[in-house]
Amino acid sequence: MNMLNAYTVNATIGGMTPILLAALAGVLCGRVAVFNIALEGKILIGAFFAIVGSYFTGSALGGVLCGVLATMLFSTILAYGVTRFRGDSIVLCIGMNLLASGLTAYLLRQIFGQAGVFSDPAIAEVDRIVIPAINTIPWLGWIFSRQTPITYLSWLLVIVVAIVLFRTPLGLRMRGIGQNPEAATTLGIDVGRTRRWTVIAAGALCGLAGAQLSIGTVGIFAEGMSAGRGWIAVVAVMLARDNPIWAAAVCLLFAIADTFSVQLQAQGLPNQLTDAVPYVITLVALVIGALRGRRRRMAPV
Amino acid sequence: MQWELETIGVTKRFGPVTANEGVDLRVKKGEVHAVMGENGAGKSTLMSMLYGLLQPDDGEILIAGRQVHFTSALDAIGHGLGMVHQAFQLFEELTVWENIVMGAEPARRGFLDRRRAIASVAGLAERYDLKVDVTQRVRDLSVGIRQRVEILKALYRDAQILILDEPTAVLTPQERDGLFAVIRALRDDGRTILFVTHKLHEVMEITDSVTVLRQGRVTERMATKESTPEAIITAMTGRSVSLDVAKGPATPGEIVLQVAGLTVGQGPKPAVADVSITVRAGEIVGIAGVAGNGQSELIEAIAGLRPGSGRVTLKGRDIASLRVAERREAGLAYIPEDRAATGTAAGATAAETLLMGRQGDAALSRGGLLNLPAISERARRLIAQNDIRISSERAKVGTLSGGNLQKVVIARELDHEAPLLIAEQPTRGVDVGAIEAIHARIVAERDAGRAVLLVSAEMSEVLGLSDRILVMYEGRILAELPASEATEAQLGLLMAGRTGEAA
Amino acid sequence: QEYQSIIYVSPNPVGINDFLQLGADGTMRIAEEMGLDAKIFESSDPTVKLQNLEAAAQEADIVVAITFEFDEILADVARDYPETQFLQVDSCTPDAPENVHCSVFREYETAFLAGAVAALTSETGTIGAIGALDIPFIHRYTDAFIAGAEHVMPEIEVAPTLWIGGDNPFADPARGQQRATIMASGGADRILTAASGTNGGVFRALEDFPGAAGFGVDINQCLQAPGVVMDNIEKNTDIVVEMGVRGIIEGTQPAIVALGLADEGMTLTSLKPGVEDSECLIANYPEVIEQVAALRDQIVAGELEVADPMQMAE
């Protein structure tokens, strides 16, 4: 099987969307010095409420909005937890991840009377956009057409986040808050409020990530369906040192590694081993990055 | 008369601590007004309220006769206030112009207008002759330049009332003179300056009037011309204190510490460059220097907390390759610069804090098992001997005041009776009474035959305590001189790296 | 003996899997018919599974335990509760005592037929299988599917089998889509997918490949993804549970029954009445249905023996 054909590239891009969106969320939070490891739980919340919205409104847009709003609401735990209540972000995030998996499983039973998995014809799915102009072009059409709007949006958001962070007053303030919150306070910047809104906006991104996962392919919700994607996003954020462009690059690396691992399966490697390949590649990337970083840190103190 | 800035009965409490009580402050337009007081007198708290960072529990603040209520620094900035904080409030990784425009950014169609920002900041710097490269990262700037950035921050916001909270603590005398020139220029520009300090001569030199705080209350308010240093001291402390250290001549003995060719860091400008030092038993060697010239790195390298290349011998034994614990074992005691961040742990009990560094001693543990009764016993003894005000050895040290906490650190380190004592900024942030006691103890150590290496940014402390003085500048020992011959002016020039003029 | 209550114990949340759901449905139906109190104990992991089984054995007169996941523990629990009757569906615990009855399936027979359908309808001449997990039980589907294809068309190309894996193999449509895309882009146009909730993702991927079609499992999945599902390997778990429980109550249930094509325990959607309304693509291939029906008859008659991949693995 040929690794780099247009179809697999298309699937790779589509599959990385939730991770990319969550990583952007992590980047935003990282910039204001909120270490957000609740991405996993937030994706799950987004995925669940996208299903809820889609099921009850019968529209994919309704589902996406519901997922986004619910995740923003869920993010207020972290937003207020780290500001007004001075909680530790790691503890809060670990609690939120557990809450997300418990709550979605609980509500799945209470709302839909289902355990484990829920899918129903009434769930409207996000349609993929076919761009007629390029759709029929052999390679281009496959790579850039036939993705969900969320996927297109995710790449647009990479640029938007980069511009906001590095080219706008708001971004300057966010970066300042991340480096020295007290100094920001003395300049009249409301650190708490900026942090809260950043975390909540990041929640919206995670909500999109969840919506892509649950109604971006087929309308289905499964308990624990985030399946480690949020953790990969956390790693991407760390590897990228809170830079959105690098974070996108890391996500792409991970997605390619993931596709590659399936190719390895096709070569006869057992899937239990190939499953670990993307993580091992990430680990290796971390090690290489750390080795290079160490050399950089050796510079004069 | 119309005051530019006035507070009436301002009161601020932090739980049981009353930081300000009924403070009446009256500042004229276009004057330099000193706010004086000992550590903890409430100066910074008062300034934070003026600047909107804190809200008074009681009382009023008036600006140009109109009552104001600030809920954030933004409100204060809007009313023409600017503040340079005691601890600089800068973003290390951002450039100078980014630091300055932060919070009041010029924007075009929602985007940061970089060009306009740089131009206006550079223009401002030029106008007040504050030389600084606005596109440099703050991380790469020296302390003096950083302060200029801080002042520019306030000027950029067109501050009519500028608060400078202990701006000279980190400056060389020459840098200080430069600052004073700027202050005068600003005053001549019609701006009002609140100058917070506890250095008398500065008050006499630059200010027009002075308000003195003691324990949160105003104890004196007068025109500088009409006051005397003695009156201000008495107002500050409630008694008259002598800051001269009483000590006899030194009787140096054998060499205890010998540092040869010590370098810390790499590249063309290492933090410590090829430093050699000798300290003998029975003498105090003082290292003078403006903060950030490699003193901390030097001391940490000697203590084993930081890697460095070169030779370090303690009583003839090469300790350069030894670990921290082994160096302590070999006879090194160390009072670190920052008692809260390095010298203690807020959540630890007094007994635990006093144990640190000695946990391997045969008397306190055997085979890795702690001898808890012995540890408590020793802690109680040290608390009693050093007059540490704490309820019991099981109480956490996080609740102690700065002076008491410093006593804990000193008690622990002197209990070693180690041949070498390193004392780094031993009286920083400690009030006048405690300073006297700490100085006396350090002299007593010397007289008991121990070698003392003192590091201080406070020139009077180095001059008063040391037998020999080394001046450190940009990682090098620039000069060595006997304390008896050193003068403040000469030391100041050396600290600024100006060897030629000092000679 | 008087039977009053029945408890259905599943190794995972019931909703995970249509198969578990069908078992639960069958239990509720027979309970209603027979006037029994019915409960469902869902487990989530091995320890809870054991606790649930013991609690069920204590409480109920009839316990239905579903899947091979109970092989390890059922015999011991059954011995501890000799008064309780047990029906194990889909597998059979070794050394079972008398109060255990097993209803197992011969999935490989029907999967073999599905493979035949795949080979006979493939246009590219390449088929393949995707399974949730690389475990012997799933090989009963994937290997038999390939065997069936090769049986009717020895020259057929077979893509390497892909597995979903990950944290959520039975409910990860995104991974399913990715794997199916990779397989289909390699040329396979008939793909079996034995991964329950993940299957939707596989079918979604196939929409992008004109002419490609998938094969579902457990129930008729053509309705979920009309136009891309050829046929389904249907497992009539509900009927099997009903039959088993009725047999126990009537005292006629043997220790073990193996249900396959012969007794309608399993079948292809194409071999059931009403294919035309099933939304399955196979409805467009009447001649293939005939060929496959003939093959089925051979298997039922014992003329053609289909190997059980799980036995071969041993």
Next chain:
Amino acid sequence: MERLKSLRPGPVPLAILSGLVIGALMLLVSGDNPLVAYREIVEGAFAPRNWRNTLSWAIPLVGMSLAAAIPLRGGMVNLGGDGQIVIGGFVAAVVPIYLADAVPLPGFLLAAIAILCAMLASGLWAALAALGETRLGIPMLISSLLLSYPAIGLTSWATGFPLRDTSTGLTQTRPVPPGAELPELFGPVTMGLVLLTIVVAAVIYVDRRTVPGYELRMRGLNRRFAEYGGVRTERQALGAMFASGAIAGLVGAIVVLEVHHRFQNGALVSPSYTWSGLMAALLAGGNPARAVLAGFFFAALQTGGFAMQREIQVPRVLSMVLQAIIILFVSLRYGVGGGRGPKDRP
């Protein structure tokens, strides 16, 4: 993770109460009677016939709380419990199976060797994460987590292929040789319980009475202070992670040798002992004695939750929600009643 130093025992009872109240509200909304549900949880956990269930659930959970508490005591976080418990379980199954083939040894000796090997293997695996932090500066939070995936993948592959017991349809190893199983002692007391009790006692003793325990606590309170006092923090990180991993390995070994008698793929991960244990350790602020209590509390809550679902069909995940809410309230405790400081300063 210096900021974890702020973990201090707080109004934990208040947090638990808040969790119960919110849980009750959720139950009311979904039309269940909270009192009945809570009674089922309590009975399900503590009624005499359920004691064994609670204990058998508590052994791994308390073990993992302890494993999480040790690094937490020093201000570090070990998120790699899943990988460590799996390696322990795997080694504990494989060693006696193949050792017995090679040399005839009495069963108890096999078990002892298996447990020691499991602890060693898991300890080393965990120490790898510490090495990543001290040598490469990869935060332990991430390296420990990422290391779990290859551990789970490798053991899963090994049990699926070379070491699979082909006489069953499951991915699992052969059973351990007879005699190598941990014996059940009497009543609810099992050998695993005894082993775990010994380890708990040892950890508490080390924490309170020894130099390494003191040094780890001081590091947790202020790492710079510990370094200043001569504590070798890098070696200490390795040690703490080794101990943490070794305990996780012991837990894996106990589950394998006492409950399943073989290594089953997924059996150690799917119950989420790691996350529950981490929660308990966080609830306890890293204090080992409190972590054990908290672990037991969570075990009771979960076992009771299963019973509640069986008896009155209220989803057991409710107990998971309760745990999460309790943790969230614990982490917010500074704000609760503490009053707000100067204008929201972070």
